[in-house]
Amino acid sequence: MTSYHSEREFLDHYNSDEYGRVSVTADVLVFSVSNEEPDNYYPFKDMWCLPGGFVASDEHLDDCPKRILKNETNLTNIYLEQLYTFGHVNRDPRMRIVSTAYLSLVNKNLLSQSVSENSEWFNLGETQADGVTTITLTGSKTEFEFSVAKTAQDKNHFQYSYQITENKHLAFDHALVIAMGIDRLRNKIGYSDIVFHMMPQLFTLGELQQVYETILNKSLLTPSFRRIIANKVEKTEQIQKGKGHRPSVLFRYKSKNEQSTDF
């Protein structure tokens, strides 16, 4: 900790001009899981980028992604969490920008809402090989892919760094944002109730399991899965019929204060 003994000394500390100008932006990555398209995300000149924009001087950093999302998708009141702040010197060739990326999750029913004319939802595919993740994005007219290597920064695997190994179509370091967003979601699904932001009010356990399987990119055993999510969900009186097989009970998310610790 540091203390300041004089006004002069304190103000010196705040002479930012000598360091030159740095601008701040926020970028938003939106994920959703739907039936037709296994994984989605919401994404430069003739290139693509995640929606983003400059933080206004009278705007809370966390409000910036909300504003962007409202402008681009007309979605309000949706889940947002800070993902990471990127500050490479040359990440933007035009000017020095530090950008905070946000991860957003929406349920598939909200995907049908209009996005702005220059924007589009992309389908996301992922393959892994030798520590290199190749991500394929499929839009209505375009399809492109990029690769990101996740490498240990030191021999002890303390810190991982993400590096873009192949990318032709995504601006800035948005390939990193996407790769980190996938990892964050995949990790967090295991120790939080974050997944329910991607679910509608009522859902079947089969649907919920499919969302888990899509995100984790592997199949799960039903009995184990049901045990794990058992006290996060609650049966309703409603039933989903007409699917050519035994109908399934519709469940709703049970908020944490209702979840029992015993049985």
Added chain:
Amino acid sequence: MTSYHSEREFLDHYNSDEYGRVSVTADVLVFSVSNEEPDNYYPFKDMWCLPGGFVASDEHLDDCPKRILKNETNLTNIYLEQLYTFGHVNRDPRMRIVSTAYLSLVNKNLLSQSVSENSEWFNLGETQADGVTTITLTGSKTEFEFSVAKTAQDKNHFQYSYQITENKHLAFDHALVIAMGIDRLRNKIGYSDIVFHMMPQLFTLGELQQVYETILNKSLLTPSFRRIIANKVEKTEQIQKGKGHRPSVLFRYKSKNEQSTDF
């Protein structure tokens, strides 16, 4: 995703002047565990703050905390990870600043190194009551405390927000930084090898357990503890004697590629 169809449109997006000026700083929170002082961290006009400074326009955001740490403590090559980016409009009364906080871990042997004359190491104590964490900082001449409430932002406990409920001595939102840093360390110790950044090259398992107990703020059962860390550490030929009891074997950290997955 968004695409840009014209140069004009793209550049419009980059007209940052209309939003006014926002500056970027980095703050560093340093933790260490030593015998004499259970937990340490490295910390305004007549108030205290974490060491911090403006990001230079030709400096990588991640390099800024390294520079600050070198200036303040002369420590180089130590563990740093990004903690969170704070962007409240009025977090600094003088000017609009967005600040990225970094968490740093050092082993106790490095604590003896000199810190700059205005800086000091503080001992950290923590008590919990009704979701409110009260943190006590004890320096060589001063002692003060502050309280932070960790509350669920929605009924579903999806998102937590940290709020300062009592604080007289810490500048900006540095009370939040400290509370979040503790939580991060406490969580991450369970699923990563991060703790070994706080250990010297050679250590006894008793010492390692004490570090865990200090960070987790609870006592652990020795056999269980040893099972958990068993394949993260490796016996050496060296033994620590002269402690008035059975001497203990000195261990070293075994990096991840050496850790066996079977037995």
Added chain:
DNA sequence: CTAATAGTGTCTATTAGACAGTATGTT
């Protein structure tokens, strides 16, 4: 010998994985 911490063995409780089985709709 005592105090004090080092270090191990083992029983039990809890949780996760695996798979077989039953239930109930649509066509």
Added chain:
DNA sequence: AACATACTGTCTAATAGACACTATTAG
């Protein structure tokens, strides 16, 4: 009846908690 998915029971494997026990030094 055939099919397809919903849903449950239960054995087994792996892991975590608890506690008793032995080991080895300083003084």
